[in-house]
Amino acid sequence: MTAARTSPDRVDTQPADTRPAAPADGPLLEVAGLTKRFSGRTVLDGVDFRVHAGELVAFLGANGSGKSTTLKCVMGLAEPDGGSITLAGADLGSLRGRSLVRARSQAAMVFQKIHLVPRRTALENVCAGGLARLGPARSLAPALFPRDLKEEAMAALDRVGMADRALERVGRLSGGQQQRVAVARALCQRARVVLADEPVSALDPHAAEQVMGLLGELAHNENLAVAAVLHQPDLALRHADRAIGLLNGRIIFNGPVGGLTTDLQDTLYSPDRGDAS
Numbered sequence: 338m339t340a341a342r343t344s345p346d347r348v349d350t351q352p353a354d355t356r357p358a359a360p361a362d363g364p365l366l367e368v369a370g371l372t373k374r375f376s377g378r379t380v381l382d383g384v385d386f387r388v389h390a391g392e393l394v395a396f397l398g399a400n401g402s403g404k405s406t407t408l409k410c411v412m413g414l415a416e417p418d419g420g421s422i423t424l425a426g427a428d429l430g431s432l433r434g435r436s437l438v439r440a441r442s443q444a445a446m447v448f449q450k451i452h453l454v455p456r457r458t459a460l461e462n463v464c465a466g467g468l469a470r471l472g473p474a475r476s477l478a479p480a481l482f483p484r485d486l487k488e489e490a491m492a493a494l495d496r497v498g499m500a501d502r503a504l505e506r507v508g509r510l511s512g513g514q515q516q517r518v519a520v521a522r523a524l525c526q527r528a529r530v531v532l533a534d535e536p537v538s539a540l541d542p543h544a545a546e547q548v549m550g551l552l553g554e555l556a557h558n559e560n561l562a563v564a565a566v567l568h569q570p571d572l573a574l575r576h577a578d579r580a581i582g583l584l585n586g587r588i589i590f591n592g593p594v595g596g597l598t599t600d601l602q603d604t605l606y607s608p609d610r611g612d613a614s
């Protein structure tokens with residue numbers, strides 16, 4: 338065992354939580370005691386973590402360890418069985434209806450498996466991110482998108498290096514280009530928290546570096562809180578500030594990426610991991 342390893346009930350959050358980049362007014366995302374069961378089988382077992390403005394946190398762990406389910410619970414795509422989720426100061430469990438939708442709009446998804454609309458242009462897809470915060474009354478056909486929204490969407494596309502492809506249908510873009518459009522959509526949503534589930538798993542190494550670089554810039558330059566599920570510890574080492582390691586639905590590591598030792602990676606990805614339930 339390495340010094341950086343922690344037991345499931347003694348998670349080392351101290352180094353990251355005292356980072357100077359973090360604001361004094363607390364984390365943008367705080368998850369406490371999160372539990373989730375599917376058909377009686379526990380897949381998340383008391384997951385606690387925080388993500389602050391200005392940091393990129395990588396979620397690592399073997400297939401089935403609970404990474405995606407954690408992010409889905411935050412986004413409301415899976416219903417937690419216990420615990421609390423606080424997003425930009427709002428306790429999601431205490432909210433319903435439009436208040437809940439408004440609170441959740443503080444988080445944007447860059448999910449590999451939740452696609453943009455392929456037959457719409459990059460610009461229209463990015464505008465759709467802005468509509469999330471304008472409310473249902475402004476859910477207009479693309480031809481009626483307000484001019485200021487289009488200008489903001491163009492600025493976001495420019496920010497991710499895709500302005501010259503704005504009028505192209507997303508279905509004609511490469512995987513890396515689509516991920517950059519998804520990042521632009523998150524920018525246009527003006528979300529303060531960005532959740533990325535396997536944002537680079539379908540990308541070639543060069544495109545993966547670019548998209549991870551963009552996510553890092555969102556955190557470090559735009560002061561957003563970014564959480565990304567990754568399958569490549571080396572990408573976490575190069576781009577993330579902090580790593581959270583999940584094993585069978587429990588966090589076994591939470592600390593600066595420098596703590597991702599070979600021993601820890603062996604433990605996280607060992608084929609002999611037992612069962613979560």
Ligand SMILES: Nc1ncnc2c1ncn2[C@@H]1O[C@H](COP(=O)(O)OP(=O)(O)OP(=O)(O)O)[C@@H](O)[C@H]1O
Nearest residue numbers: 375376380398399400401402403404405406407566
């Ligand atoms: N809708 C569902 N119904 C039943 N079981 C589910 C469902 N979604 C996830 N699970 C189970 O929950 C566990 C955690 O899944 P999850 O997708 O969160 O893992 P993961 O760490 O993201 O894995 P991967 O790296 O393979 O994407 C797995 O055992 C999975 O089979």
